[in-house]
Amino acid sequence: MPKLLVASRNAKKLVELQRVLDAAGIDGIEVIGLDTVDEYREVPETGATFEDNALIKAVAGVEATGLACLADDSGLSVDALNGMPGVLSARWSGRHGDDQANNDLLLAQISDVPDERRGAAFVSACALVVPSGERTVVRGEWRGTILREPRGANGFGYDPLFAPDDAVAQGRSSAELSAQEKDALSHRGTALARLVPTLRSLAD
Known part of the structure; x- marks a missing residue:
């Protein structure tokens, strides 16, 4: 059975990918x-x-291990900030992974932006690279609106400030959704689903 390395130490990402494989019958x-x-x-x-960043991680994984490697890079793109924080999402405040500081800075930067112009999208790019050198890169986006204050205790990062456009969310923030709801709607879930044909060929 071929092994697929996920270039992450986040167990939730492995579980999420396994759910995608199971749903596709792979x-x-x-x-x-x-x-x-x-x-x-x-x-x-x-x-x-x-x-670019997803490919950097996936290529490094293949070169180091000789295994097929899947990597993702994701973040928040805010319309009123011309797409920022973008690839700088995790370190927007200057300290990598400081969710509170990142959220506080984002709210301060768009404090005077009216509700109708607070559109944003979570973006995920997933890259799958195999030892032969073949590369597949896909992208998923999840549109929504930036709230004026954080809501919810689920999720991480900017989840408490992001209210998805999806009707099923019913005005809740991403941090107020269940894990199952988020998987079905999210940018990463969308991107992983687009990798299914390539993953199926890898299994074969």
């Missing part, structure tokens, strides 16, 4: 994460786009 792939392979030097994410 059972010929063993999904593993970075914790199950020999540690290797991770290349800095210096790309200008989500697609």
